[in-house]
Amino acid sequence: MKLDTSTSFSQVLGIDLPLVQGPFGGGLSTVELAATVAQNGGLGSFGAHSLDGDGISDVVSSIKAQTDRAFALNLWVADHDQGGDDMSVETFDRAWQIYEPYFREFGLEQPEPPKHYHPRFEDQIDALIEARPHAFSFVFGIPSAAILEKCRKSGIITIGAATTPAEVEALDTAGVDAMVASGFEAGGHRPSFIESAEASLMGTAVLVRLAVTKTKKPIIAAGGIADATGIRSALAAGAQAAQLGTAFIACKESGTADIHREVLFSGRTQRTVLTRSYTGRLARGIPNRVIAEFDKRAGELPPFPIHGWFVGKLKAAAMAANIEDFVSLYAGQAAPLLKHRTASALVAAIREEL
């Protein structure tokens, strides 16, 4: 049976496949990846949560220079967890004790605390609206009514992310245009915002089926989908599109480190785990040293984004030394299904099989 892939979500955005390339934070998104997916008929996305306003404007202009098709820019609404906004000198020095042995291992000195551990959402959103991407997707909360209204006036489609039916309802009530239903199979962070991520773990199949009973808006299924078979079952459950993440970080157009990409095509993908050891927020990836070292100290770690700021420095040093130890090996449970190493081949295979 050939499915009608021209769903209303795709019609609104003028895309001809029910496919969203998941946005990636932490430098894994690239202009080339978003533009390639857009040019090939899916919705390209760029994860911009670590960029400042100028960075956001530059990315949007660069993608627009490569394609006139639709793409989404993605931000994290809650830019810190409780206690993660700032740190006193004493608390910073206490936290440093946790990281010092690893920094010494790489010959790194104690870093100076930054002005902000993470860019402020409130500083990013004006630049985003001004730059006018076709869609604004977001995680970890709901932007204010004023922001959603500005998006509406600027013709920007808003796409929220939910991990439970209650979050779908909250996004719907706020007037968000479409929702990603993100199941726990997904690679990367759990974007929960009502209860804790640990208390919000639902699989994609059941989440999508419940989500479509809570809203008439388009639901985009995410988590554990890596090919046309997965997309088909998401559409059959009532989703209007599927968002693939892990399958795209495996592609050469992404900013994924080679060391990470090779692991994605190895037998190690059979086991992925949920951990707070990468950034302080719950995320899924393949076990390695960063998880082994920090899971055992979970209760002592500073909150997001401060833990992630320290780990980021270790990751950069590990990558420079070409070792995997502190590289966060983000991956979803569908990673053993990965086949394609370029985004154009992946999208072409999905188009052919659908």
Ligand SMILES: Cc1cc2nc3c(=O)[nH]c(=O)nc-3n(C[C@H](O)[C@H](O)[C@H](O)COP(=O)(O)O)c2cc1C
């Ligand atoms: C490395 C990585 C980084 C991610 N960063 C973001 C992000 O910044 N914003 C976001 O909305 N989703 C992010 N995601 C989630 C993906 O966009 C997508 O929803 C998810 O990967 C789908 O599940 P899958 O990995 O099973 O395909 C990330 C996923 C990965 C693997």
